[in-house]
Amino acid sequence: MLLAPLAEYLSPDLIEIAGRLRPLPDSTLPWSGPVAVLIEHDAHAPAHVALWIPDRRVLVAGDMLSDVELPMPADDESLEHYAAGLERLREAVNSVGWLVPGHGTVTSDAVARYDADRRYLDDLMSGRQSEDPRVLDPENASLHRSNLARARPS
Numbered sequence: 001m002l003l004a005p006l007a008e009y010l011s012p013d014l015i016e017i018a019g020r021l022r023p024l025p026d027s028t029l030p031w032s033g034p035v036a037v038l039i040e041h042d043a044h045a046p047a048h049v050a051l052w053i054p055d056r057r058v059l060v061a062g063d064m065l066s067d068v069e070l071p072m073p074a075d076d077e078s079l080e081h082y083a084a085g086l087e088r089l090r091e092a093v094n095s096v097g098w099l100v101p102g103h104g105t106v107t108s109d110a111v112a113r114y115d116a117d118r119r120y121l122d123d124l125m126s127g128r129q130s131e132d133p134r135v136l137d138p139e140n141a142s143l144h145r146s147n148l149a150r151a152r153p154s
Contacts, residue, residue, distance in 0.1 A: 024038065027039070027040070029051070033053075034053055034055045034056055035053070035054060035055060036051055036052070036053050037051070037052045037053075037054065037092075038050075038051060038052075039051075039052055039088055039089060039092060040088075041064075041084075041085035041086070041088040041089060042074065042077075042081070042085055043064065043071075043073065043074070043077075043081065043082045043083075043084070043085020043086055043088075044062065044063040044064055044072055044073070044074060044082075044085070045063070045074045046074060048062060048063070048064075048074070048085070049062065050062055050064060050089055050092070052092040054092075054095065056097070056098075057095060057096055057097030057098065058096070058097065058098045058099075058100065059089070059092045059093065059096045059098070059099050059100065059110060060100045061089065061099060061100065061101050061102065062101075062102045063101075063102040063103065064085075064086070064089065064101065064102070064117075065089070065093070065099055065101050065110065065113040065114060065117060066101045066102070066103045066104040066113070067101070067104040067105055067107065067113060067116075067134075068103055068104040068105075068134065068137070068139075069103050069104065069134065069139075069140065069143070070120060070132070070134050070135070070140050070143050070144055070147065071086070071117050071120060071121055071147070072143055073147070073150065078150055079121050079124055079125050079147060079150050079151055080125065082121060083118070083121045083122075083125070086114065086117055086118060086121070089114070090114065093110045093111060093113075093114045094111065096110040098110075099113060101113070116132060116134075119132065120132045120134075120135075124147055124148060124150075124151040125151055127151070130144075
């Protein structure tokens, strides 16, 4: 079974749904609602996407652009890889009216969230101490240590 590795994370009903997934012919969501564009970026996880609804100026960012969580790269991915994925969201971020992150609060200031993530990544990749307030949250301590380790040269 192709989905067997997910069995420990997904309930049987979700595995059944995942088994019915089909690739999309292009980057738009086939539904009867407003045009919705999928922005694939691989930053947080392989094949991770954000959903951009340009007519409504809404970006559903998934596990990106959070006010409570630090950038969380996919396993074995570099901070540079995450930064490249973040860059894929920049055009939508600059046009957004509302940003809906997977964790944290909805905001009308997506640019501030983007800038905070970009600054955090730039600090770590440049060997500087991050002044990001999310670093002080004990919930982010392990993730921050992991990101610091990713930033250090091998």
